[in-house]
Amino acid sequence: MIPVRGFENHKVAVLGLGRSGMATARALHEGKATAICWDDNPEARARAEEEGFVCANLMTQGAFEDISALIVSPGIPHLYPGPNPVVTAALNAGVPVDNDIGLFFRSFATPEWDNLEVMPKVVAVTGSNGKSTTSALIHHVLEHAQRPTQLAGNIGRGVLDIEPAVDGDVVVLELSSYQTELARSLTPDIAVFTNLSPDHLDRHGGMGGYFAAKRRLFAEGGPDRAVIGIDEAEGAFLAGQLSMAAADDRVIRVSVDQKLSGPGWNVFAKKGFLSEYRKGRQAGSIDLRAIKGLPGVHNHQNACAAYAVCRTLGLAPRVIEAGFQSFGGLPHRSQIVAEADGVTYVNDSKATNVDAAKMALGAFKRIRWICGGLEKEGGVGDLAEAAGEVVKAYVIGREAAGFAMQLKGVEAEVCTTMQDAVARAVAEAEEGDTVLLAPAAASFDQYDSFEKRGEDFMAEVAAQTG
Structure with a gap:
């Protein structure tokens, strides 16, 4: 652990008690500062209190009177599309706002x-x-x-x-x-x-x-x-x-x-x-x-x-x-997860935007493409130009039909679920094909994270090719 320097005997507020927030609280403690923690999730606050940290609602009047800094977890907005109310309260009180990266470089x-x-x-x-x-x-x-x-x-x-x-x-x-x-x-x-x-x-x-x-x-x-x-x-x-x-x-x-x-x-x-x-x-x-x-x-x-x-x-x-x-690649990033009957199965669940999906589509030949999810701003119409090696697309997600309609010039089948998409791709794949998961979209319509989506793909491939 890197003890935080520069806040000895000071109180520092920590907003958000996920992985980075809890690490920040512990590092502040190691640096002899007092962490005042808050998270809207009562379960997160309970876990922090079990470790001995003080949790206090940072939206109460006067909450920042004796606070030296507010440390914000990455997922919490401080400006756009609108600042978190706690960030606004800190700024109005003249309290500096930072994150764990800033604390690391100073410590x-x-x-x-x-x-x-x-x-x-x-x-x-x-x-x-x-x-x-x-x-x-x-x-x-x-x-x-x-x-x-x-x-x-x-x-x-x-x-x-x-x-x-x-x-x-x-x-x-x-x-x-x-x-x-x-x-x-x-x-x-x-x-x-x-x-x-x-x-x-x-x-x-x-x-x-x-x-x-x-x-x-x-x-x-x-x-x-x-x-x-x-x-x-x-x-x-x-x-x-x-x-x-x-x-x-x-x-x-x-x-x-x-x-x-x-x-x-x-x-x-x-x-x-x-x-x-x-x-x-x-x-x-x-x-x-x-x-x-x-x-x-x-x-x-x-x-x-x-x-x-x-x-x-x-x-x-x-x-x-x-x-x-000797580099084996990273999970969910052009990860070869299986080879069966001359067909290669590749998990690129991390391809959560159009440009990343284009790169994945350019890396393989004769692709049976599993795509779809929660679209990002701008849509996915530009993907058609990168789909020259796509034999067929199998579209998942709650808005699969709308996603498929944007893939002009690409044969696309609306599957909605990963189970159906993998099943159809396995059934139709021929020797020399690559079944590629490269969603070009976020996962949050069906999964908690891109990792969970990739794990589901791998589980279905294992079940249907085993």
């Missing part, structure tokens, strides 16, 4: 670091798609190279749950826009921007607000190195803002759409081959085509970003390649 470094030979580093990864795989891949390669490393944030452990740094430690953080938009302290050594596509727009007041939330990781923190995916206009703009000149190698540009040239530091992938160029000369390359855990262009983009980070950390290309070869 991770300690005076004990003066005794370390190699300073610990923090790598922070954000973006719309691929940040989980990129973070896990960096962590995996570092483990393969026998470097001390921890994985946390939006993946793995909560940021305040990790262990204090050891000599040469590298902490890899996956950070969502919910986390970067509010943190008062953001000081990673290396920051990564994978890509940008519309997502969470209601929470950020539109695309500009969404990009601004991601951009804070770079503008507020001033990382020593920035790895930027430049295949969208926002990434290219961000790289230009951070770079002082064309040869400025503090910015590493990443692409899977174009060969990058010039005097700077570039990493790109074309036709399955990753290339690194520095000062106009090739410095490394990897054939990604045979790496089973990284299928498709979207995973090649993740590989480019992870490669750039690992090179910044001093690893040789061949060491990185060996780490890539």
Whole structure:
């Protein structure tokens, strides 16, 4: 655990008592602060009280009179589409609002670091798609190279749950826009921007607000190195803002759409081959085509970003390649879950938006596509252009019929449930086909999370192919 620094003998309010909220309360206690906790869910409050924490309604008059800060869990809005009333009360009382990410960055470094030979580093990864795989891949390669490393944030452990740094430690953080938009302290050594596509727009007041939330990781923190995916206009703009000149190698540009040239530091992938160029000369390359855990262009983009980070950390290309070869992929992200009768079954339940689904559709041939769920803003009409390899779509979700109608030019069957969709796909699949779950929608119309949806898919595949 990372004890929170700077609030000794002070009261700090914690709003939201899920995983990050409870970790925050414990870390505040370890840092000799008093956590005043609140959650609208009485069961969550009861669990906190069982651990000895004080719970108090933060909406009562005078609740913030002796509070030094309010720490808000990621799912609680502080501005758009409307601020939580507790956040409003804190701001009206002049109380600073922060989150666990801000507390981590103000607390991770300690005076004990003066005794370390190699300073610990923090790598922070954000973006719309691929940040989980990129973070896990960096962590995996570092483990393969026998470097001390921890994985946390939006993946793995909560940021305040990790262990204090050891000599040469590298902490890899996956950070969502919910986390970067509010943190008062953001000081990673290396920051990564994978890509940008519309997502969470209601929470950020539109695309500009969404990009601004991601951009804070770079503008507020001033990382020593920035790895930027430049295949969208926002990434290219961000790289230009951070770079002082064309040869400025503090910015590493990443692409899977174009060969990058010039005097700077570039990493790109074309036709399955990753290339690194520095000062106009090739410095490394990897054939990604045979790496089973990284299928498709979207995973090649993740590989480019992870490669750039690992090179910044001093690893040789061949060491990185060996780490890539042993990477098994992440659950619910292009995860091969079964092969039966010549048919491959792939779980990409994490493809919760249109761009992620497009990437998944581009990674496989002869696809029987299970899709549908709770649509996000903008609909799914754009998916038809990416569905060239789709033999047939099997649509699930409460609004399956409406979803299917948007898939112009694609044969689609309304199945509604995962059980029916898998059954139909198994019955009709031929040798060489891929049955792919890539919903292009949120899961909350039928499931508690994308993980639950993926688990249901895997269970049905096992039951119907076993």
